Amino acid sequence: MIAYTAIxxxxxxxxxxxxxxVLFLLGIGIDQxxxxxxLTRGLGALVWSSSNSATLIAIPFFVLLGEILVRSGVAxxxxxxxxxxxxxxxxxLVHANIATATMFSATSGSSVATAATVATVAMPQxxxxxxxxxxxxxxxxxxxxxxxxxxxxxxxxxYGFLTQTSIPQLFLAGLIPGLGLALAFVVMxxxxxxxxxxxxxxxxxxxxxxxxxxLVQLVPILLLFAAIVGSIYKGWATPTEAAAVGVAxxxxxxxLFGRVDVAMVGQATLGTVKVTSMIMLIVIGASFLxxxxxxxxLGRELQAFLSGLGLTAVSTMLVIVLIYIVLGFFIETLSxxxxxxxxxxxxxxxxxxxxxxxxxxxxxxxxxxLITPPVGLNLYVVQGARTSGNLSDVMLGxxxxxxxxxxxxxxxxxxxxxxxxxxxxxx
Amino acid sequence: xADNVLRxxxxxxxxxxxxxxxxxxxxxxxxxxxIVLRQTGASFGGTDEISGYxxxxxxxWGMSFALLELSHVRIDLLRQQANTxxxxxxxxxSMVVTTGVVLLIAYQCWPVLERSISxxxxxxxxxxxxxxxxxxxxxxGWVWFGxxxxxxxxxxxxxxxxxxxxxxxxxxxxFGEADLL
Numbered sequence: 001m002i003a004y005t006a007i008x009x010x011x012x013x014x015x016x017x018x019x020x021x022v023l024f025l026l027g028i029g030i031d032q033x034x035x036x037x038x039l040t041r042g043l044g045a046l047v048w049s050s051s052n053s054a055t056l057i058a059i060p061f062f063v064l065l066g067e068i069l070v071r072s073g074v075a076x077x078x079x080x081x082x083x084x085x086x087x088x089x090x091x092x093l094v095h096a097n098i099a100t101a102t103m104f105s106a107t108s109g110s111s112v113a114t115a116a117t118v119a120t121v122a123m124p125q126x127x128x129x130x131x132x133x134x135x136x137x138x139x140x141x142x143x144x145x146x147x148x149x150x151x152x153x154x155x156x157x158x159y160g161f162l163t164q165t166s167i168p169q170l171f172l173a174g175l176i177p178g179l180g181l182a183l184a185f186v187v188m189x190x191x192x193x194x195x196x197x198x199x200x201x202x203x204x205x206x207x208x209x210x211x212x213x214x215l216v217q218l219v220p221i222l223l224l225f226a227a228i229v230g231s232i233y234k235g236w237a238t239p240t241e242a243a244a245v246g247v248a249x250x251x252x253x254x255x256l257f258g259r260v261d262v263a264m265v266g267q268a269t270l271g272t273v274k275v276t277s278m279i280m281l282i283v284i285g286a287s288f289l290x291x292x293x294x295x296x297x298l299g300r301e302l303q304a305f306l307s308g309l310g311l312t313a314v315s316t317m318l319v320i321v322l323i324y325i326v327l328g329f330f331i332e333t334l335s336x337x338x339x340x341x342x343x344x345x346x347x348x349x350x351x352x353x354x355x356x357x358x359x360x361x362x363x364x365x366x367x368x369x370l371i372t373p374p375v376g377l378n379l380y381v382v383q384g385a386r387t388s389g390n391l392s393d394v395m396l397g398x399x400x401x402x403x404x405x406x407x408x409x410x411x412x413x414x415x416x417x418x419x420x421x422x423x424x425x426x427x
Numbered sequence: 428x429a430d431n432v433l434r435x436x437x438x439x440x441x442x443x444x445x446x447x448x449x450x451x452x453x454x455x456x457x458x459x460x461x462i463v464l465r466q467t468g469a470s471f472g473g474t475d476e477i478s479g480y481x482x483x484x485x486x487x488w489g490m491s492f493a494l495l496e497l498s499h500v501r502i503d504l505l506r507q508q509a510n511t512x513x514x515x516x517x518x519x520x521s522m523v524v525t526t527g528v529v530l531l532i533a534y535q536c537w538p539v540l541e542r543s544i545s546x547x548x549x550x551x552x553x554x555x556x557x558x559x560x561x562x563x564x565x566x567x568g569w570v571w572f573g574x575x576x577x578x579x580x581x582x583x584x585x586x587x588x589x590x591x592x593x594x595x596x597x598x599x600x601x602f603g604e605a606d607l608l
Binding site for chain 1: 452479480
């Protein structure tokens with residue numbers, strides 16, 4: 001059954017059938033071949049129960065928040081302000097890319113939106129100031145991946161929903177690895193640009209008064225982050241309610257900059273419906289596949305599979321990580337997570353690992369998938385914002401950051417506390 | 428003919444998408460109002476339940492819009508390598524399979540609504556929402572998705588048979604990855 005699912009999955013995906021539909025097909029196939037009960041009869045009830053969800057409505061809210069923020073003009077101001085604070089480091093403006101991406105990640109639930117936003121404001125600067133395009137664009141693509149790690153995160157909501165783990169705990173677990181990655185990206189950039197100054201740009205310092213003045217520009221984003229994350233941990237709001245708070249906050253920011261009008265709200269809502277439906281087809285399909293796999297006895301088969309392998313828990317985990325890295329070349333973020341959750345998460349729990357910890361490890365691996373060719377969404381997003389040059393520039397530029405992500409995956413394997421420390425504190 | 432059908436479907440679904448957007452905005456406002464009320468000790472009650480219904484209906488009705496905007500993610504590694512004719516065959520095949528699955532989903536959703544109608548079921552909550560009110564629009568959304576998929580597939584097939592590959596690709600092709608958001 002595991003082999004059938006894995007081979008069927010890859011084959012049908014390769015035929016370019018939509019990912020969500022492939023998941024339904026596999027579920028129907030498992031019902032036909034491996035189950036004694038007619039599971040497909042439960043399809044309707046499952047479609048209802050998996051979409052009638054007050055948890056999942058956080059997804060359109062967070063998407064909408066991002067859509068509004070992108071159109072609010074706050075990105076350019078944030079970028080200019082952070083430039084004044086970090087451009088003294090070796091690598092100059094490259095650090096502003098990472099810092100802006102980090103700040104946007106703290107309000108946006110999506111990596112692609114984060115990369116797109118930062119790329120739009122940063123790219124014109126690179127061309128103006130004569131930066132080497134490789135490292136510069138690589139830093140945006142990589143920094144953008146933080147969007148799904150630093151809370152709020154749409155991917156963590158979906159993971160929590162499908163594995164029935166606590167979303168507030170997942171959010172908390174992602175905080176230290178997310179900020180750690182941001183810091184590691186900065187350190188990596190500084191090391192590279194110290195060794196090869198030509199890869200960065202001019203280091204610039206600004207007078208203290210200008211730096212302090214720039215801080216004002218950061219206030220909207222920081223307030224928004226505090227409102228979203230703060231209201232969850234103060235116990236005022238569920239993640240869904242916090243997302244609604246975020247939507248209101250984004251509207252206020254956009255209104256302050258005079259960007260709210262009918263056309264803008266219309267565009268933002270159309271984008272929201274599009275992205276939400278895309279995500280939900282995959283989520284409902286995965287719920288159905290989850291249900292059929294569990295009903296057809298995946299648990300038993302996994303145990304037999306594991307004892308048959310005769311590997312230790314650690315080496316099985318290494319194999320799993322390897323599978324994600326390989327799949328990550330071809331399959332993207334949410335699809336990669338959702339198509340693997342029905343098999344991988346029961347397996348990992350069977351091995352005795354914590355599902356919250358595995359969620360964070362999976363996010364690191366999925367971040368890597370976002371920036372590894374041939375299919376790496378953020379590479380294309382960043383390239384899309386450039387006016388000249390090849391995609392290969394961006395691909396070369398992300399290599400150091402892929403190494404950082406690999407190191408973080410290793411660190412999580414050796415020190416699970418990096419992810420589990422904060423959630424444990426909450427309990 | 429095929430062009431007109433596709434144009435009409437696109438216009439209709441854009442309208443639907445705006446309506447869903449308004450519904451989602453209203454829901455967010457409602458949730459916000461409840462948070463504020465709670466600080467004063469009061470509450471509307473039932474925001475969770477209503478958000479769930481909004482999500483179910485928004486999801487089922489949004490599917491067709493996403494389909495016509497080519498937003499449902501496809502892995503097009505092989506497809507990209509193919510020439511125009513083969514690409515259009517990939518697209519038609521993918522649409523036929525999609526339509527089949529969507530029609531099956533819509534068909535399987537009917538018993539859920541039927542049971543609520545025949546039992547006059549109400550939600551097991553303080554609001555005691557009659558489930559027909561919310562499952563009716565939800566079911567209609569999946570039926571609409573089935574109708575839109577079928578018509579889109581037929582129109583695209585007509586375009587391919589006429590050798591108008593570029594137009595069929597615009598209707599059912601796969602977008603560059605970067606266009607997702």
